[in-house]
Amino acid sequence: MAAEAPFDGVRARKVIERWRTTPGAALPMLHDLQHEFGYIDGAAIPLVAEALNISKAEALGVISFYPDFRRAAFEGRVLKLCRAESCQAMGCEGLVAHLKAQHGVAPDEPAPNAGLRVETVYCLGNCALSPAALLDGEPIGRLDRVRLDAIVASAKDCAT
Amino acid sequence: MARVFVPADSSALSVGADTVAAALTAEARRRGIDLSIVRTGSRGLFWLEPLVETDGADGRMGYGPIAPQDAASLLDAGFLTGGPHPKALGRVDDIPFLARQQRLVFARCGVTDPQSLEDYRRHGGLKGLERALGLSPDAIVDEIVASGLRGRGGAGFPTGIKWGAVRNAEADQKYVVCNADEGDSGTFADRMLMEGDPFLVIEGMAIAALAVGAAKGYVYIRSEYPHAFDVFSRAVERARAAGLLGGQVLGSAHAFDLEPRLGAGSYICGEETSMLESLEGKRGLVRAKPPLPALSGLFGKPTVINNMLSLASVPWILEHGAKAYAEYGVGRSLGSQPFQIAGNVRFGGLVELAFGPTIRELVEGFGGGTRSGRPIRAVQVGGPLGAYFPQKLLDTPLEYESMTRMKGMLGHGGIVVFDDTVDLARQARFAFAFCARESCGKCTPCRLGSTRGVETVDKIMSGDERQKNIELLRDLCEVMTDGSLCALGGLTPLPVLSALDHFPEDFVPAPRRAAAE
Numbered sequence: 001m002a003a004e005a006p007f008d009g010v011r012a013r014k015v016i017e018r019w020r021t022t023p024g025a026a027l028p029m030l031h032d033l034q035h036e037f038g039y040i041d042g043a044a045i046p047l048v049a050e051a052l053n054i055s056k057a058e059a060l061g062v063i064s065f066y067p068d069f070r071r072a073a074f075e076g077r078v079l080k081l082c083r084a085e086s087c088q089a090m091g092c093e094g095l096v097a098h099l100k101a102q103h104g105v106a107p108d109e110p111a112p113n114a115g116l117r118v119e120t121v122y123c124l125g126n127c128a129l130s131p132a133a134l135l136d137g138e139p140i141g142r143l144d145r146v147r148l149d150a151i152v153a154s155a156k157d158c159a160t
Numbered sequence: 161m162a163r164v165f166v167p168a169d170s171s172a173l174s175v176g177a178d179t180v181a182a183a184l185t186a187e188a189r190r191r192g193i194d195l196s197i198v199r200t201g202s203r204g205l206f207w208l209e210p211l212v213e214t215d216g217a218d219g220r221m222g223y224g225p226i227a228p229q230d231a232a233s234l235l236d237a238g239f240l241t242g243g244p245h246p247k248a249l250g251r252v253d254d255i256p257f258l259a260r261q262q263r264l265v266f267a268r269c270g271v272t273d274p275q276s277l278e279d280y281r282r283h284g285g286l287k288g289l290e291r292a293l294g295l296s297p298d299a300i301v302d303e304i305v306a307s308g309l310r311g312r313g314g315a316g317f318p319t320g321i322k323w324g325a326v327r328n329a330e331a332d333q334k335y336v337v338c339n340a341d342e343g344d345s346g347t348f349a350d351r352m353l354m355e356g357d358p359f360l361v362i363e364g365m366a367i368a369a370l371a372v373g374a375a376k377g378y379v380y381i382r383s384e385y386p387h388a389f390d391v392f393s394r395a396v397e398r399a400r401a402a403g404l405l406g407g408q409v410l411g412s413a414h415a416f417d418l419e420p421r422l423g424a425g426s427y428i429c430g431e432e433t434s435m436l437e438s439l440e441g442k443r444g445l446v447r448a449k450p451p452l453p454a455l456s457g458l459f460g461k462p463t464v465i466n467n468m469l470s471l472a473s474v475p476w477i478l479e480h481g482a483k484a485y486a487e488y489g490v491g492r493s494l495g496s497q498p499f500q501i502a503g504n505v506r507f508g509g510l511v512e513l514a515f516g517p518t519i520r521e522l523v524e525g526f527g528g529g530t531r532s533g534r535p536i537r538a539v540q541v542g543g544p545l546g547a548y549f550p551q552k553l554l555d556t557p558l559e560y561e562s563m564t565r566m567k568g569m570l571g572h573g574g575i576v577v578f579d580d581t582v583d584l585a586r587q588a589r590f591a592f593a594f595c596a597r598e599s600c601g602k603c604t605p606c607r608l609g610s611t612r613g614v615e616t617v618d619k620i621m622s623g624d625e626r627q628k629n630i631e632l633l634r635d636l637c638e639v640m641t642d643g644s645l646c647a648l649g650g651l652t653p654l655p656v657l658s659a660l661d662h663f664p665e666d667f668v669p670a671p672r673r674a675a676a677e
Binding site: 069090137 | 170171173174175204206207209342343344345346347348350351383384385386387388421422423424425426427438439440441442443444459500501502503504505508509531540543544574576577578579582587590594598
């Protein structure tokens with residue numbers, strides 16, 4: 001997902017304010033912030049901490065615990081590729097090897113200029129149609145090399 | 161107006177259900193046909209998706225798998241009234257994969273419009289809650305105890321006993337938490353329900369709330385299910401608008417409302433105490449027990465925390481009675497279990513049956529063997545913490561006690577098939593690596609043991625003091641089983657030891673293996 005906009009403290013405060021009275025609001029608050037800006041900016045941490053009445057270290061601790069929360073902006077498409085057992089049984093590791101060999105893209109590693117970020121996930125609940133992936137939130141079943149090549153190509157077009 | 165049913169379930173969408181719906185709409189408009197497209201959940205026959213249905217003279221008629229370019233030929237064939245077509249499947253209820261099931265929980269999934277409370281009611285919904293509203297809380301708890309319902313998340317603890325403990329706890333506030341953090345590979349039943357029959361989950365939670373005296377509930381849904389989260393959240397809003405949730409549940413004196421919460425990519429948050437921490441806005445660190453969540457759970461208050469499939473079984477039990485439910489199943493595994501067949505299998509999908517079928521009946525009888533056409537070599541039952549079963553143990557019955565006897569577990573009912581290209585040493589290594597990645601880090605056996613496990617498998621595979629390291633691996637598994645705080649570290653040895661015990665030939669360094677062949 002592309003970063004929606006540069007970080008802006010006023011807008012961040014507005015997002016955070018929505019959750020101030022909700023008990024245990026850290027996760028929905030952080031999801032909302034990430035939805036607004038595409039990532040959780042360092043400057044948001046004191047604001048989150050103040051709203052939740054926790055220390056900045058605790059706020060950072062929560063953010064860093066959950067794989068979903070990104071600390072830096074990323075422009076381009078996100079392919080969440082399932083690498084759990086059901087998809088292993090249907091050859092997802094072959095797809096990973098293909099991505100690396102053909103396109104120089106490795107999961108969870110930066111791929112400059114690819115316009116695509118491939119993230120490892122473990123299970124998308126589409127196990128009867130493995131290998132499975134989510135492309136910017138849209139489900140893909142029976143993923144194969146042809147489809148992967150098309151995704152990489154379309155991401156590159158967007159990036160350039 | 162002619163109706164066409166097209167699933168909007170994530171799996172169906174993943175193979176093009178939206179484009180099929182759009183193509184049918186466009187083609188019908190071109191021909192001046194008035195068409196109503198109803199978006200349903202999935203029947204769970206995923207190799208047939210997108211599976212499109214119409215109203216025939218004698219029930220719903222199925223066509224699948226449908227591609228957008230089939231729209232014209234389907235209309236030519238008169239499929240709106242069940243006409244013949246090369247992709248016609250006949251009456252959907254007669255498709256053997258479906259006809260042989262015992263669908264109690266999934267009876268409506270794929271049939272009804274998941275956003276229509278009227279449709280839900282028309283197909284038998286809310287009868288369980290209506291009966292519960294006329295019962296005392298103790299009578300509801302007794303009914304669940306008598307049904308024999310056990311936790312469908314994997315632990316198999318009697319649901320009624322849990323409810324009784326929360327019922328008897330004194331507190332100003334109590335909670336019902338539904339665990340929809342369905343993280344096990346090979347499972348998708350919760351997702352299907354949220355997308356296909358969300359009011360069933362809401363009804364089950366409302367009954368639980370009545371029984372224990374809770375006014376507030378949470379549903380913790382994993383972020384890998386963005387579509388399910390949206391569908392379920394919309395259903396909650398509709399339930400609130402219709403008075404199923406809110407200050408007066410179905411016009412009664414009981415108040416109950418619930419909030420769907422989105423997880424953030426952490427597998428461990430499916431562990432119940434870690435989930436409570438996450439709901440409180442903290443890192444998902446596992447809590448030591450006691451205190452039990454039933455007495456001191458969410459925000460320190462008595463909390464019922466149940467798997468979604470347990471809660472979804474409750475309306476049927478209240479409607480038909482505990483005795484009728486307990487007539488399904490075997491031994492101490494009563495009622496029905498939604499099994500999920502996945503991995504390298506021809507006919508993957510959801511199979512709800514009374515407890516007790518064998519693994520073979522599922523993977524061969526329903527699944528039709530591997531998709532690759534090669535022989536089945538291993539079947540993992542119960543997710544990433546479940547055991548790998550070899551061919552010779554595929555006649556093990558799928559019920560709690562038999563699985564435990566075979567050093568496995570039923571887990572959430574996921575069954576993943578592997579053909580003969582699988583390398584079980586690699587799967588054992590993955591089990592440790594997965595545990596290392598997902599460990600919350602609170603207890604040492606899991607935090608360190610998982611990484612030592614990866615290293616030890618690597619040593620075995622490189623031929624470094626192989627025998628000694630196999631012994632070390634077994635020792636490590638014992639420490640993790642006995643010393644871990646929760647099921648992640650405690651059950652990671654199940655896949656590892658089953659691989660080692662049943663497939664020792666895979667734990668031989670590659671050059672030696674090649675020489676032996």
